[in-house]
Each structure stands twice: as C-alpha cells, then as structure tokens.
Amino acid sequence: MKIVVVQTSLAGGGAEYVGRTWMAQLALRGHEVHGVLTGKPVNLGLLPPGVTGHTLHHHRGNAVKSRALRDLLREVRPDAVVSLQSISNLIAFGALAMLRSSRPKHAVSERNLVTLGLAGSSLQHRAKTALTKRLYSRADLVLAISHPVAAELVAAFGVHQDRLAVLPNPVSDRRHAGIANGPRSNDQQLNLVLTCRLVQQKQPLLAVETARRLKTRGVDTKLTCFGDGPLREQLIDAASAAGVTLDMKGWVDDWTSEVPATESVLLLPSQREGLGNVLVEAGASGVPVVAPSTALGVADAIVPGVTGELALSAHPDDLVEAVLAAHTIESAPPAGWIANFSAAVCGERLERLLERMVGPID
Template identity: 30%
Template sequence: MPRVAVLRHRLGVGSEPFVLEQARRFGRWEPVLVARDALPAGLELPAASLVESAGRRAAAAHTAGVGSRPLAALLRELRVDAVLAHFGVEGACALPATRRAGLPLATVFHGFDATCSPAALLRARKPSWATYVRRSRRLAREGELFLPVSEHLRTRLLERGLPAARTRTHHLGIDLGKLPADPPAAQPRTVVHVARLVEKKGTAHLLRALALLPADVRLVCVGDGPLRRPLGELARHLGVAGRTTFTGAVGNDEALRLVAAAGVLCLPSTTAANGDQEGLGQVLLEAGALGRPVVATRHGGIPSAVVDGRTGTLVPEADPAALATALARYLDDPALAARTGGAAREHVRARFDAARQTALLEDLLDGLIGGSR
C-alpha cells in the first residue's frame, strides 16, 4: 500500500476539520500526518513533527525557505511515496524537500493562497507567506499536481500562471458519518453563523441584517477571531446584542449541533481588503447535509456549494437588506425551509461525500507514482 504524507504546518486547527477528515478517509493509500509544529493530542493517525524530529531551528529554517534537508530526511524516514500539502504556503515551503527526497508533490489550495495578492501576503509579515510569494513561480513549474477546492479558485490560479493540465478542481467533501445521529429539533426563528470572526466572513453585514428582521429572530455566531470585540460593539450599537449569542470557539461536533438546532445558516462572505476570498465554505456543506437551508453571498467558491434557488439563496456581497429579505423567506415559511433543506441534503450526499471525494483523490495520487512503481 502506498503512503502519502499529509502536510500541514499546524495540525488540529479548530477551523480546519477537513484536513483530518480527509486523511481518515484514505483507503488504498496509507496516510501519515506531517506537521511543522508540535503535534496535538488525539490525532488517531500516524504522525510526525519537524520541530520534534529536527528541532526549532530546523522548523524555522523550513518556514523561511532556507533549509530543506531536515524535512527531506523525515519524509525518507517515513517511507512515503507522495506528499499532499494543504495550502499553497505549505506546498511552497515543502517543495525543495520533496525534490531532495525524490517525491511528487500535490498541493491543495483553500482560499487566501489563491486570491490574496503577493503584496498583501508580504504585508502580513509572516515568514512562511513570504516564502510562498518568493517560491510561487518555482512551485508552478515543478509541482506535480495542484488541487483548488473550487472552480473559482482554479480560475484564479490559472490567472496566476499555474499550468492548466496540472491544476484540477477537487472538492474535499465532508464526512457524512460525523453528523449527529439524533440532531436536535430546529428552532425556526434562529439563524446560525459559523465562521472565524475575520473580515472575509461578513459577520458585520449579518448583524446589520439582523437589525432589519423582527425582534423574535435570534442569531448564534459560532467561532472566534480578531473581530470578536468590535462585532460585539456593533451588535450593541445596532440594538441586537440581546438576541445575538457569540459562542466563541467550539469543537466541530458542537458546531454541527448548533447548526442542526437553527432554522437557517448564513455565511455572508465578502472579499477582504487584502483580496482574501472564500474557497468553498465547508460549513455550507455541513448545513446542507443536516438538511438546513442556507443564505450566502455570490462570492468566491460559494456557488460551487450552493445551488441558488434550490439548496439555498445567494445574494450580493455586503448587502444587509438583501440578506434580511432572503433570511426572512426561510424564517417565515417553514415548508419552504424544509423543502430547500431536503434538496440541500440530497445535493451534498450526491456530490460532496468525503469518502467518494477521497477515492477520487487517491486516483489522482496513483497517477503521480504510476510511472515510478
């Protein structure tokens, strides 16, 4: 059985359950998780850490793009046949090590890594992002496979010069087995918003939409982030703080329970000032799998996840009035919400089952080693 190194600098990030979910779904390939940072507890899969195997200096050199030997040695020690890097940053940082180890590299692009401008990435002053900018042309030339999670991201990557023949849209899907076996009854006058509280997620526009809806409509914001305090202040200014709950960061199981308990999910994503856009919006798939209608924006890769008018409603970016109108349709018409949620469930199960999508990924990985085995 061939082995694939699933590479993410920091594993176990709460907002990224898809990395581990995908790894657990491999069947014909054996996954081994590879992190730059220390490993979190409870990974349930074979895993290795660069900082733990080679030390902090080696990890820092890897991030800065000036040292590839330690990672190459770790990949050889793990006896992997290919490397699957999550995010363009990881792909760029790992590229020299994969060349040194003689391994093919597949890179998954999730959003900012395909939409933020090089100048914006450099302004963030993150060493790994600077390495990504500096090495992006080499990655485009030498990387064996590029896997944007939506057609929108593929278009953006092609505009940046990635080769069309090696750039394939690949939806990660969701693990249908993780859904609550006995979900709570939906509260039809509750809107749930699951997102990291950053500009791209459009939470401020949702709060303004809430102010336009009747006083019995409640909003549950699931997640945390740098905008938590200003968003709380905005809720107070708008007079909706009393019917808005900020849960803070929660585990994926609890997030799913909160989605199942709501009448509708809203993800009003917008293009951030630095160009960051939504790759797909995994929570839209989770809501659909739970039979919940969604209201989202016509933005980034979201149209790949939501069929407007059938599995949910898409509205323009940064338009609170349009958001409020779309939300009110589902909140005021439980029968419509049920029909739309049912269509969303069928859509997700047919097109975004993680088991099926990971089997397709294994086929792509087979192609990378077919000539060498």
C-alpha cells in the same frame, strides 16, 4: 503507495481537518501514510489510526524544516508527497528541490482565493504569495478546493489545466437529527446563525446589520454565533448598539446539533471563501444557508433554492433578501449532493488522482 502528507497541524481549522481526513481515508485503503506536521504538535491524539506521525516543530525556520523534511523523505522513500496550505507547500517544495534522485511526485492543495486577500496584507504575506506563484506551476498535481480557486490557479499562478483538479473538501458526515421536509416555523421568528472565525475576512459585523434590518422589516431575529476571534468584542458591542439579541456559543465541534433547523438560517458574510465548509455542513443538516456571490468559492457549496441562496452581493439589503428567501426552503437536501462531500467519496477521488500522478509502481 507510500504517501507523505505535510500540513501545519491536526486541528485549528478546515485545512487541518481535511488533511487528517485524507490521511485516514488513504490509510483505510491500504496505503502506507506518514503525517508530517510543520507547526506545533498539538492534538496528536487526532492522528488517524494506521498513520505514522512526524513533527518538524523543533526545527527553527522554514529552510531548516525543509532540510529536515528532505531527510525524512530520503528515509521513507515515498511515492507521493501531498502538502496543504501555503507554508507547508513551500516547505515541501524546498525539501523536494534538494533531492537529487528518487524524487517523489508532489501534489499541492490550495485552500483559499489568494489574490483577493492581498489588499492591505503584510509584506511577509505578499512575499509568500509571490513565491507560491512561482512554484505551484511546477507541482505534479495541484488540488483546488473549488472551481473559483481552480480558475485563480490557472489565471494568476500559471498552473496548467492538465495538472489541475477540483477536489471538494470532505465535510463531517454528521447529520442534524431534526432534518425534515416539514414546514418552517413562523416566518416572523428567525435564528440567524454565524459560524466562523471572527476575523475581517469573514465580515461578522455584517451579520449584526443583517439581523437589524430584518428586525426593522418585522422579522423577530436573534443572532447565534459559533466561533471566536479578534473581532469578538466588536461583534458584541455592535449587537448591543443595534438592539440585536446575540448568543455567543464559542467554538462547538458539532454545532449543527445545537441549531433548530426549522427556525434557523446560516449566514456566512465573508469577503472571500475557498469553499465554506460550514455551508455544506448546514445544508446537509437541513439548515438553509446564505452567502454573498462575491465570496466566489461559496458557489460550489450552495445549491440555490435547495440548500440555500446566493446573495447578489455582500450589501446588507441583498443579504436580507437572500435570508428571507432561504427561510422559506422546506425540502431536505439531495442525498447525492451530500455524498459528494463525504469522507469516503473524497478519499476515493484523492486516491484516484494520486495513483494517476504516480503512475505504475514497480
């Protein structure tokens, strides 16, 4: 197959990693793959081998980018277009609408729980969401990152189940060298790990309050943060006021290699998550994880009692109870569960879905 993958960039978030992993896997399987970037063409060195790169950054405005993508599709004549994230999805819809003949099949990928993020959002974001709600149901295939995201696509976006598939994210295949079945360290010592962008959706200040309440219960707790964002200074100030030791690591690509698995629990206190890649990365590395059940998508990324615990809610007391329970987990994660998120397995599943969508090729 000839496949065009449309995404914002090659780096900067989970969707970017997923897109370039999909491109790499499809190219390894012998398909002709073109990667189209709608945002700034940074980190072009991350373009996978065998993938032809294109950029639309020099075109101003999404309508102009759609016309430029239309021209590229006329030139390449792909069998399938795969787009990730709402803006790239809309640009792809615009380009395909302008093709009068030889229109390729279109698969869109939704990465988040959209409706939970509408409260207090900008008019521009609401308009973008309204447009995606009109268009997603017209796609030939819609790829959901998790089962809660799939349910939202059916209930709120009108996507028919016959055109819907749940395709979990490929997660880094790296493993923590210290993964083990051995006992946890002294349960009076705990390294609470926060790995995320420091934005309101992730609710990072809840990690500070959780650490404070653990300390009041006699658990010697420190907080280690891998990440950055607009709430960085608030996080630092909150930790200082609460008397919580905070180690700010910044962005670290292979963050699991810097975490002592037998002392740590990863806490992702998000308001909502499409999946939560770091939950899988930590679980596969032997670091138990905690996230509130109310974040919804995290349920696809945690095996309760095995890789971590789902807190009853995002209330600090519920997070504390879940952290304490997770800290007692001693078993290594099942190999079959880890393989479910491997690049090779996810790539094979994507290929199968696209071949079914495209049908026989002359």
